[in-house]
Amino acid sequence: MNFRARTAAGLAVAALLAIAGAARAESNVDPNPGVELVINGDTPITVRAKAPDYLEGHLDNIYSGWLYRIESTRAMEADDFENPAITFVEEGIDAWNTVEGTEGKSCASCHGDISEGMKGVRARMPAVNENGELWSLEDYINNCRVNRMGAEPYKWDKGPMKNMTAAISMQSRGMPMNVAVDGPAAPFWERGRDMYYTRYGLLQLSCASCHEKNNNNYIRGDHLSQGQIVGFPTYRLKKGGLVSIHNRLKGCIRDTRAETFPIGSQELRELELYVASRGNGLSVEGVAVRP
Amino acid sequence: MRKLFVLCTAGVVFIPSMLGAETAPQDVVFTEHGAVEESLTGVPGDPENGLKIATTKKKGNCMACHTAKGWEHMPLHGNIGPNLSDVANRHDEAELRGIVVNAKHTFHDTVMPSFYNVDNLIRPGDGFTGKPAKEIKPLLSAQEVEDVVALLKTFKESGSE
Known part of the structure; x- marks a missing residue:
């Protein structure tokens, strides 16, 4: 969307608010009842689900951020010809099949076709590895690159890594998010939960301040969602490119006028796990489109 | 001025405010219900400047969460907090000052930021840079708080008092 279109959309939102008298909306209700997401007319996406048991007393139901977006944005995600992220997915698939590094291997050399080797992987991320560490998808990708391919690691928040995580996410499209929260993941999950409810920064806002207590309300022109990360x-139309999970988490913390945590830090991995777990039961969306 | 005189005669005025000095964030006195009776500066607030502060993102940014008749002509106000169009019907000056200074004394669970507070902050940052704060300053200056309070005092609707 160009600037003019965005301004028009913003004004439309302002007009809607003026009509509604901008009264507080009820939080944790379906923001768009009856609206369903079916991508390319053949892949149904679960955009609303019963909240997992561990959210009892916090959320009854969980809703994809897609439901909070305006119709034109929702339509872009429903059609891969319109979804600007698909170009990056294709670049990621090309990289998957490209030999790199000292060992003469590509991702495909060990994992086979991405559609088989990576099916369901995104739905389980982040996850505890065999050494008991919590790893995000980016960590698993770089582990393969460095230790199996003899290649340089990708930078966490740069194009090649985002293309690869996008390509891998696509292979779980429509599958239910299902990160482990118990067993070896439990201590990481609990620390992530504590972070979620910590009121950071000069503005003293927690993730929950906006995304649990005030989803469905507007902060300036932004319709606050539950902050799900299944997409x-x-x-992001505003950035004209892919945005990683850690970039988004860091951006939210920064906006509380806080000292943020670095992308790829242990803290953001733990917060990622907890936030991901709040979406258990929603579909992985492949690659979402957001304002 | 009349108020200052009354307070003087009542013997409860702060010496610093008589000298034109400001009350520091740590020295603000709240009533049991979270009101702040004493002006932070002793200088009357300027409602016009209050409107600028309330609608500027890097200042009060009240508009991000509140709608009010006073800024209805500007686009993109939020609805997280209550509509402020008649807030002066519901709260007197001391209560309004207390809410702007640190609303958590009035509404314990509120998500509203404390605009004149430097305590109990977790990882305070340097503006929107994401870097640690070089020095901890309140979100608004004492006089900016007074200006916003002066603005809010004008948010009255007749017939609903």
Whole structure:
């Protein structure tokens, strides 16, 4: 969307608010009842679900951020010819099949076709590895690159990594998000939960301040969602490119006028796990489109 | 001025405010219900400047969460907090000042930021840079708080008092 279109959309939102008298909306209700997402007319996406048991007392139902977006944005995600992220997915698939590094291997050399080797992987991320560490998808990708391919690691928040996480996410499109929260993941998950409810920064806002207590309300022109990450990496119209999960988490913390945590830090991995777990039961969206 | 005189005669005025000095964030006195009776500066607030502060993102940014008749002509106000169009019917000056200074004394669970507070902050940052704060300053200056309070005092609707 160009600037003019965005301004027009913003004014439309302002007009809607003026009509509604901008009264507080009820949070944690379906923001768009009856609206369903079916991508390319053949892949149904679960955009609303019963909240997992561990959210009892916090959320009854969980809703994809897609439901909070305006119709034109929703339509872009429903059609891969319109979804600007698909170009990046294709670049990621090309990289998957490209030999790199000292070992003469590509991702495909070990994992086979991406559609088979990576099916369901995104739905389980982040996850505890065999050494008991919590790893995001980016960590698993770089582990393969460095230790199996003899290639340089990708930078966490740069194009090649985002293309790859987008290509891998696409292979779980429509599958239910299902990160592990118990067993070896439990201590990481609990720390992530504590972070979610910590009121950071000069503005003293927690993730929950906006995304649990005030989803469905507007902060300036932004319709606050539940902050689900099942659509990540996501194509943001405002940025004209893919945005990683950690970039988004860091951006939210920064906006509380806080000292943020670095992308790829242990803290953001733990917060990622907890936020991901709040979406367990929603579909992985492949690559979402957001404002 | 009349108020200052009354307070003087009542013997409760702060010496610093008589000298034109400001009350520091740590020295603000709240009533049991979270009101702040004493002006932070002793200088009357300027409602016009209050409107600028309330609608500027890097200042008060009240508009991000509140709608009010006073800024209805500007686009993109939020609805997280209550509509402020008649807030002066519901709260007197001391209560309004207390809410702007640190609303958590009035509404314990509120998500509203504390605009004149430097305590109990977790990882305070340097503006929107994401870097640690070099020095901890309140979100608004004492006089900016007074200006916003002066603005809010004008948000009255007749017939609903």
